[in-house]
Amino acid sequence: xxxxxxxxxVGGQGILSIASILGEAALRDNLxxxxxxxxxxSQRGGAVVSHVRISDDAVASDxxxxxxxxxxxxxxxxxxxxxxxxLKEDGYIVTxxxxxxxxxxxxxxxxxxxxxxxxxxxIAIDADAIASEIGNRRASNMVMLGAATPFIQITPEKIxxxxxxxxxxxxxxxxxxxxxxxxxxxxxxLANK
Amino acid sequence: MQKNLFLGVExxxxxxxxxxxxGVYAYPGTPSTEITEFIQESELAAELGIRSxxxxxxxxxxxxxxxxxYAGKRTMVCMKHVGLNVAADAFVNSAITGxxxxxxxxxxxxxxxxxxxxxxxxxxxxxxAMIPVLEPSNQxxxxxxxxxxxxxxxxxxxxxxxxxxxRLAHSRAGVxxxxxxxxxxxxxxxxxxxxxxxxxxxxxxxxxxLEKQKDFEKAAKKSKYNSITxxxxxxxxxxxxxIAYNYLQENYxxxxxxxxxxxxxxxxxxxxxxxxxxxxxxxxxxxxxxxPVVEEAVKAAFKKDIxxxxxxxxxxxxxxxxxxxxxxxxxxxxxxxxxxxxxIIVNRxxxxxxxxxxxxxxxxxxxxxxxxxxxxxxxxxxxxxxxALPPYKSIYSxxxxxxxxxxxxxxxxAGLIPAIAVIGDSxxxxxxxxxxxxxxxxxxxxxxxxxxxxxxxxxxGQDSSALGKVESxxxxxxxxxxxIRVLVPLKKYHEQMVETFNEELAFDGVSVIVFRRECIQxxxxxxxxxxxxxxxxxxxxS
Numbered sequence: 001x002x003x004x005x006x007x008x009x010v011g012g013q014g015i016l017s018i019a020s021i022l023g024e025a026a027l028r029d030n031l032x033x034x035x036x037x038x039x040x041x042s043q044r045g046g047a048v049v050s051h052v053r054i055s056d057d058a059v060a061s062d063x064x065x066x067x068x069x070x071x072x073x074x075x076x077x078x079x080x081x082x083x084x085x086x087l088k089e090d091g092y093i094v095t096x097x098x099x100x101x102x103x104x105x106x107x108x109x110x111x112x113x114x115x116x117x118x119x120x121x122x123i124a125i126d127a128d129a130i131a132s133e134i135g136n137r138r139a140s141n142m143v144m145l146g147a148a149t150p151f152i153q154i155t156p157e158k159i160x161x162x163x164x165x166x167x168x169x170x171x172x173x174x175x176x177x178x179x180x181x182x183x184x185x186x187x188x189x190l191a192n193k
Numbered sequence: 194m195q196k197n198l199f200l201g202v203e204x205x206x207x208x209x210x211x212x213x214x215x216g217v218y219a220y221p222g223t224p225s226t227e228i229t230e231f232i233q234e235s236e237l238a239a240e241l242g243i244r245s246x247x248x249x250x251x252x253x254x255x256x257x258x259x260x261x262x263y264a265g266k267r268t269m270v271c272m273k274h275v276g277l278n279v280a281a282d283a284f285v286n287s288a289i290t291g292x293x294x295x296x297x298x299x300x301x302x303x304x305x306x307x308x309x310x311x312x313x314x315x316x317x318x319x320x321x322a323m324i325p326v327l328e329p330s331n332q333x334x335x336x337x338x339x340x341x342x343x344x345x346x347x348x349x350x351x352x353x354x355x356x357x358x359x360r361l362a363h364s365r366a367g368v369x370x371x372x373x374x375x376x377x378x379x380x381x382x383x384x385x386x387x388x389x390x391x392x393x394x395x396x397x398x399x400x401x402x403l404e405k406q407k408d409f410e411k412a413a414k415k416s417k418y419n420s421i422t423x424x425x426x427x428x429x430x431x432x433x434x435x436i437a438y439n440y441l442q443e444n445y446x447x448x449x450x451x452x453x454x455x456x457x458x459x460x461x462x463x464x465x466x467x468x469x470x471x472x473x474x475x476x477x478x479x480x481x482x483x484x485p486v487v488e489e490a491v492k493a494a495f496k497k498d499i500x501x502x503x504x505x506x507x508x509x510x511x512x513x514x515x516x517x518x519x520x521x522x523x524x525x526x527x528x529x530x531x532x533x534x535x536x537i538i539v540n541r542x543x544x545x546x547x548x549x550x551x552x553x554x555x556x557x558x559x560x561x562x563x564x565x566x567x568x569x570x571x572x573x574x575x576x577x578x579x580x581a582l583p584p585y586k587s588i589y590s591x592x593x594x595x596x597x598x599x600x601x602x603x604x605x606x607a608g609l610i611p612a613i614a615v616i617g618d619s620x621x622x623x624x625x626x627x628x629x630x631x632x633x634x635x636x637x638x639x640x641x642x643x644x645x646x647x648x649x650x651x652x653x654g655q656d657s658s659a660l661g662k663v664e665s666x667x668x669x670x671x672x673x674x675x676x677i678r679v680l681v682p683l684k685k686y687h688e689q690m691v692e693t694f695n696e697e698l699a700f701d702g703v704s705v706i707v708f709r710r711e712c713i714q715x716x717x718x719x720x721x722x723x724x725x726x727x728x729x730x731x732x733x734x735s
Contacts, residue, residue, distance in 0.1 A: 010541060011543070019365075020198075023198050023365055024198060027196055027198050027367050032366075032367065033198070033365070033366060033367060034364055034365065034366050035364060035365040035366070036360060036363060036364035036365075037200070037363045037364065037365070038307075038363070039223060039224060039227075039308075039362075039363045039653075044543040044544060044545070044546065044576065044579070044651075045541070045543055045544045045546070046541055046542060046543035046544075047540075047541045059366070060439045060440070060442035060443040060446075060517075061439050061440050061442070061443035061516070061517040062360050062361070062364035062366075062436075062439065063360065063516045063517060065443065065516070065517045065518050065521070065528075065529070066518050066528065066529055066530070066531040067529025067530060067531035067532075068529065078538060078539075078541075079541075081534065081535050081537075081538050082534060082538050084531065084532040084533065084534055084535070085530075085531030085532055085533070085534060086531060087531065087532060088529075102541070102544065103539065103541055103542075103544075105539050106539070107537040107538070107539060108537070111537050112537065115535045115537065
């Protein structure tokens with residue numbers, strides 16, 4: 001068993017918290033893991049990417065080879081497309097549709113969505129809308145993490161335990177909000193797979 | 194045993210704590226920063242009384258570490274690759290003084306220049322100073338090598354370099370810890386002349402360092418981190434260094450590799466291992482992250498006419514970071530192409546945060562300079578370097594820490610008047626003060642902007658050595674207090690900022706304009722922490 005995930009977003013959107021929840025869950029499941037992150041200059045509003053590799057065998061390279069990723073999980077639609085070369089032929093794209101526009105030349109939104117539609121296996125979710133409905137737009141990453149779970153071979157229960165650990169310091173309300181967001185994302189993906 | 198999910202840098206921090214250090218010294222620099230932050234935040238390190246505050250620059254950090262080693266204690270000093278240029282004087286001579294307590298220098302190189310001005314390979318420095326290097330191939334080795342490295346340093350009598358690169362620094366994996374070693378007792382060197390590099394003593398000690406080279410090589414040869422896995426196929430052999438060993442494993446699990454593989458993660462390169470490779474292989478490929486350090490050495494060492502390939506030969510790119518795909522190509526394996534990136538995708542360059550004080554400073558600077566020709570602003574290393582990009586396009590240089598003030602001075606000496614320097618608070622105390630002193634002593638006609646956000650922001654908001662000291666330092670260096678101006682970079686003060694610029698641009702001499710407003714990221718972090726303490730007053734926060 002091996003799952004290679006390209007996690008994509010913009011500096012400050014919180015992809016590193018998704019990565020750390022997955023990482024903790026994998027480690028507690030006695031799986032091998034490597035997870036390469038972007039730190040430094042790009043975190044200032046630049047494109048950031050994290051390669052997450054989970055396996056029941058030792059993982060060698062910290063980076064995923066081109067054309068072999070099982071999933072691109074993106075919290076921003078244009079960023080999902082940026083890493084297409086990494087995706088394997090029958091890999092899945094799971095992406096948020098809410099754009100993060102911090103550049104003057106951000107492409108036409110319709111064209112971005114049209115490009116995503118062209119992809120054979122793409123789950124596009126308005127994670128911000130789902131998170132807002134639940135009560136806080138900032139939980140949109142947990143919606144996205146939930147949406148990726150049908151394609152990750154760690155049980156959702158174990159990832160939920162990871163969410164509980166990561167958010168426990170912030171109180172029960174925050175934990176429940178994030179769990180609800182996570183489940184909403186998972187249900188959306190299962191219904192639209 | 195329960196594994197810890199550690200970044201490579203965190204594994205190094207933990208390795209140093211568990212290896213018995215009494216102190217860590219460092220100046221922040223990507224990708225090395227989190228080593229020291231990890232130790233600063235470690236409860237165990239606090240319990241053990243390990244000192245860990247930031248130093249003003251890499252040179253002061255290195256010298257303080259050497260002082261701790263002199264006193265018999267184990268110590269680590271950390272920096273990014275270009276930081277070692279700053280510390281080079283102390284570094285090279287410390288190989289000659291040798292150490293007393295075990296000392297590790299951890300250097301984080303940045304191939305592909307993710308957050309740097311160059312991609313120099315620190316292994317050159319180690320060869321130059323003639324000290325051993327440990328180059329971990331993964332996070333577990335990073336932990337083990339650092340934990341055991343202090344004993345190696347004590348055994349060999351010199352500082353040991355641990356060289357990592359960005360990818361290992363910023364990638365997580367499960368790491369198993371070993372028992373915590375106890376720290377050393379205070380004990381001065383047995384030879385009181387050991388650290389006195391007067392020519393007569395230095396000559397003697399240098400001869401000693403030269404003689405020790407064979408011991409260093411022996412240590413590398415018997416090291417558990419170096420190995421040769423022989424194959425019956427003699428047509429091809431591979432030397433894989435540091436993290437490149439992982440990229441090789443990605444292509445061939447080592448038990449399953451059809452070729453002879455030499456894993457090289459401790460230097461100097463053992464000559465005996467190279468001659469084994471020479472005897473056994475008809476062709477050798479060198480996989481290494483950074484410059485062709487090993488490839489050149491292998492070519493020089495081989496007596497037979499054997500084809501050696503790598504970054505020099507073009508089998509691998511001469512610049513940039515390695516990855517499993519590049520290694521696959523060099524091995525002649527087929528590489529998948531992957532889908533194309535759609536044409537509509539545009540780059541998303543890093544930018545100053547919304548609400549950042551540097552933005553207001555640059556807006557005022559641009560307006561004040563509007564009547565002059567372009568090309569007069571020299572800048573430095575920090576978030577404000579992003580002022581080179583649109584929409585500001587304000588600055589024309591970014592070379593090394595502190596170079597803004599000295600380059601502005603040189604340009605002004607040449608007749609470019611006005612000439613302006615833009616430098617941050619922490620960069621100013623790192624390497625700007627001496628340049629300012631030169632300008633004062635020479636009566637140079639420059640305007641120095643110190644854009645003071647009261648933290649080291651680009652690396653994540655570490656404490657700035659300059660905090661609360663900028664004006665008094667400038668006065669102490671000899672800048673006329675009438676030409677030390679302090680402003681708050683906010684939109685509502687825009688006119689006042691432009692006016693101040695105009696006044697100081699008109700003054701023939703050294704002016705300093707301090708723009709002071711807390712980094713908005715640091716402010717947000719401070720408020721989050723204050724809230725945490727308010728919500729839970731009993732818990733201790735570092």
